[in-house]
Amino acid sequence: MLAVATLVFFMIRLVPGDPIGAMLADSGSPEAREALIRRLGLDQPLIVQFWKWFTGVLQGDFGASIYGSNQPVADILMNAIPKTLSLALLSFIIAIVIAVPAGIISATRKNSAADVGVSFFAFLGLSMPDFWLAIILIIIFAANLQWLPAIGYAPLSDGVWEWFSHLIMPAIAIGTGFSAIIARMIRSSMLEVLQADYMRTAASKGLTQNVMLLRHALPNALIPVITVIGIAFALLISGAVVVENVFSIKGLGRVLIQGIQNRDYPVVQGAVLLVSAFFVLSNLIVDLLYAVIDPRIRYS
Amino acid sequence: MSDVTLDPPPTAETVAPKRKSRFRTVFARDRKAQFGLAVLGLFILGAILAPFLSPYDPNEMTLNMMSGPSGENLLGTDDLGRDLFSRILWGTQISLFVGVATVGLALVFGVLLGVLAGYYGGWIDMIIMRYIDLQWAFPNFIIAVYLVAVFGTGLLNVIVAIALAFLDDFARIARSMVLTLKEEQFVDAARVQGFSDMRIMLRHILPNAMAPIIVQATVSVSYAILGEASLSFLGLGVSVDTPTWGLILSDGRSFISRAWWLGVFPGLAIMLVVLSINFIGDALRDALDVRETDI
Numbered sequence: 001m002l003a004v005a006t007l008v009f010f011m012i013r014l015v016p017g018d019p020i021g022a023m024l025a026d027s028g029s030p031e032a033r034e035a036l037i038r039r040l041g042l043d044q045p046l047i048v049q050f051w052k053w054f055t056g057v058l059q060g061d062f063g064a065s066i067y068g069s070n071q072p073v074a075d076i077l078m079n080a081i082p083k084t085l086s087l088a089l090l091s092f093i094i095a096i097v098i099a100v101p102a103g104i105i106s107a108t109r110k111n112s113a114a115d116v117g118v119s120f121f122a123f124l125g126l127s128m129p130d131f132w133l134a135i136i137l138i139i140i141f142a143a144n145l146q147w148l149p150a151i152g153y154a155p156l157s158d159g160v161w162e163w164f165s166h167l168i169m170p171a172i173a174i175g176t177g178f179s180a181i182i183a184r185m186i187r188s189s190m191l192e193v194l195q196a197d198y199m200r201t202a203a204s205k206g207l208t209q210n211v212m213l214l215r216h217a218l219p220n221a222l223i224p225v226i227t228v229i230g231i232a233f234a235l236l237i238s239g240a241v242v243v244e245n246v247f248s249i250k251g252l253g254r255v256l257i258q259g260i261q262n263r264d265y266p267v268v269q270g271a272v273l274l275v276s277a278f279f280v281l282s283n284l285i286v287d288l289l290y291a292v293i294d295p296r297i298r299y300s
Numbered sequence: 301m302s303d304v305t306l307d308p309p310p311t312a313e314t315v316a317p318k319r320k321s322r323f324r325t326v327f328a329r330d331r332k333a334q335f336g337l338a339v340l341g342l343f344i345l346g347a348i349l350a351p352f353l354s355p356y357d358p359n360e361m362t363l364n365m366m367s368g369p370s371g372e373n374l375l376g377t378d379d380l381g382r383d384l385f386s387r388i389l390w391g392t393q394i395s396l397f398v399g400v401a402t403v404g405l406a407l408v409f410g411v412l413l414g415v416l417a418g419y420y421g422g423w424i425d426m427i428i429m430r431y432i433d434l435q436w437a438f439p440n441f442i443i444a445v446y447l448v449a450v451f452g453t454g455l456l457n458v459i460v461a462i463a464l465a466f467l468d469d470f471a472r473i474a475r476s477m478v479l480t481l482k483e484e485q486f487v488d489a490a491r492v493q494g495f496s497d498m499r500i501m502l503r504h505i506l507p508n509a510m511a512p513i514i515v516q517a518t519v520s521v522s523y524a525i526l527g528e529a530s531l532s533f534l535g536l537g538v539s540v541d542t543p544t545w546g547l548i549l550s551d552g553r554s555f556i557s558r559a560w561w562l563g564v565f566p567g568l569a570i571m572l573v574v575l576s577i578n579f580i581g582d583a584l585r586d587a588l589d590v591r592e593t594d595i
Contacts, residue, residue: 123332127571127578129570129574135549138556138563234439234441242534268446276439
């Protein structure tokens, strides 16, 4: 925990680094520049700025956007979080629903046609840029079949179908790569587990194939997979950043990229911080899950 | 003092012949790897010969706008009448160059950091690992996006940004390899012979640590190409005048309902190259006997 706390501290520390220069490069006259610098408190020493920002963030105050309406960054981020979270959750569910059966099938029927097929699709999923898959989905389901809306987001309060129909394409675009990684991991770790002595014991007890696979093999095979899921969260997040921009979903990724385009430095800062916090947090949850699944691991 | 009394430490030369035959058997059997080598070879050839093969100037605008694939324009034209095939062909240069350059950079500096940390331990290890852990808190792609946002777009910046994002992977692998290897007898033997730290690190430890590093490098090239494409797609790429695969897709995005080829072909190019590299990486993993969990 201490390590994570230190990490988060340094993470914040790194964020308010250099974008000051990048931001100023675009603003107009020297006077306007001076005024802007003073308004943002950028004339103060870096340490003072950092302290102000840091204490602000701890109280949930990320400063105000310096572009357009001067909306508080916290509000912008709060608007974006549910969108990114729904998207990430749905992508995750899609990935697991595809990956777990695919991985089990290809491990239990090693070198069968099904295994070769799964492995081929896993390679495709790994190699396909998520934004390209998104575009292909739009061409098929929005432009030609007109089944699904091509852009935007609808909150759950508009109805489940509305919400789902806006999210399903981006979620598939993000989830495919994710599921490919997990399916491959489940396959190789299942193959190892199936060789284990306790599997032979289970077979000699006369257990059925399904009980053996689901009760004995799968839980043990999942242990290494869980670690990979933690690492693969990075993929989910980067996927969300890019794919949100394809579908014009104003989630964290869209906010981040628009912030960069507008040189809206507090927004970029807040978005990067939040995205990384999400990443660190999800990895922490994975670590804790690890102990739940594997009783040999105990955190004191 | 001479080397005669000691077994020569297994350096790259002594290991090489065994590996070479293994390479040959793995690549002779593995259809996917052969496909990968062939396709990647085609793309590399296309990139080198782009000035000769490209039927049109990739930036030349014509009045023949948004026409579909035909004999005249192999893959059709975009909204400004530019030939899509020529643009994708020229884009190959950027993609492959960025992929190789970033991984080269990340590999050299990452391995350097990892070897130093692993070999010397102590405060050097602590400082380097602090940095590595710090970087771990950010997803690689977010690091690259952030660096490009701070330092601006452009070829060099994109390369440095992606390379920095990958640095920690190489450092971590190199460090863990060195930590196991430095306990080996051949390292003691080299030390007893009075070799310098530098020589031990470069000539004795590093060659034996290369297998997982090579596999990681191959995988990273594919991620770097995807990363560059994503950055250009988001408008954070090389430049708006250079046709890159990501940019071509991003430009074509608004027209896909009328011109599907603008959405399909550039992405197909990305996928084919990345797929080939992944196939080759998988075969390398087999040939070099690197477990997936080592990376």
